Amino acid sequence: MELRVQLKICEGCGCLWYRSQTQENVYCKKCEKILSHYPAPGSRKRLGRTTSKPMAGVWAVAEAAGGAH
Secondary structure, three states: OOOOEEEEEOOOOOOEEEEEOOOOOOOOHHHHHHHOOOOOHHHOOOOOOOOOOOOOOHHHHHHHOOOOO
16 A cells, blocks of 8 residues: 655644645644634634625726726
8 A cells, every 4th residue: 555645834833744645734733733723714704894786897887987989
């Protein structure tokens, strides 16, 4: 059986570690444990104004102003 690994740099602490080619994690086990207490970036609700109307395209605005031919 052959196991292929990659030498990776942890994005949390900068240490070098081996990762299996089938894995997608970017943190070493120590940093994964520390960061597991925080919510995942995609799970947080985005703040700001929601737009219910689509924005007009640049060309549509230019045409309404008489600039597009």
